[in-house]
Every structure is written in structure tokens, then in C-alpha cells.
Amino acid sequence: MSRETLWGEFCKVMGATPRNRILEFFLAMRDLDYSIGDLALETQLPRATAYNIMEELIKEEYLVSSRKVSGSQLYKLNRNKREVRMLIAIFDMILDKIAKEYAPKEPIRQKKEIIQAA
Numbered sequence: 739m740s741r742e743t744l745w746g747e748f749c750k751v752m753g754a755t756p757r758n759r760i761l762e763f764f765l766a767m768r769d770l771d772y773s774i775g776d777l778a779l780e781t782q783l784p785r786a787t788a789y790n791i792m793e794e795l796i797k798e799e800y801l802v803s804s805r806k807v808s809g810s811q812l813y814k815l816n817r818n819k820r821e822v823r824m825l826i827a828i829f830d831m832i833l834d835k836i837a838k839e840y841a842p843k844e845p846i847r848q849k850k851e852i853i854q855a856a
Contacts, residue, residue, distance in 0.1 A: 745758075746762055746766070747833075747835075748762040748765060748766075748829055748832055751828075751832060752828075756781075756787050757791050759783065760777060762829075763780060763781050764801065764813075765825060765826060765829040766829070768815050768817075769814075771814040772812060773810040773813075774789055774792050774813070775810070796813065799816050799819050800815070800816055801813045801814065801815060801816060802814065802815075
């Protein structure tokens, strides 16, 4: 597996730092909450790195604790923070760009008519 496959378009645009990889993960899964251990597994970052970056993001209020499950603290994006809302907007613009690249070049109705004619 190449290292490039470990992150998405957000990191390609903003830089593939561990901090951005964690932010990208939370932006992609914005309505869900995760423990730091699960985050480290999902982002394929060393646990120590994930803990250090998470500590910074929590201190800067980009992430907030959401609930505690089986002794593990879960965290999610702090949508009340202006900078987080801006990151969500940037992430959504990147997704829109990707969606336009993969959109069909001709309307689907015409393709259906071509298939029926064959």
C-alpha cells in the first residue's frame, strides 16, 4: 500500500500532516464521534501521535468530548467554532469538485434511450 492512499483530497490540498489527516477524518465522519484509539487505527497514525494531535485539537476547541462509552472518551467536531465551520465548507467544496469530475458527461436519460434502442 502506498502512503498516498492513506489520505484523501482534503490532505492533498491542505497538506498531509498528521493534524490534517485527523481533521480530514472528523470532517468526513462529522456526525459521528470516535475515541482516540479508534481514530489512530482509522487514520493509521501511531497512537502517541494521535494522542498528541488530539490534545492540541481539544485544547484549541476544534474537537469536543461527546460521551463516554465503556470507559473510553469519544470526541467529535465542535460545530460551534467558526474555524470548524469554515473547514467544513472547504471540505464540502472539495467534495463538490470531485463529484463534478465523476458526473456523467451526458444526461442519464439519453444513455437509457441508447440502451433501449440497442
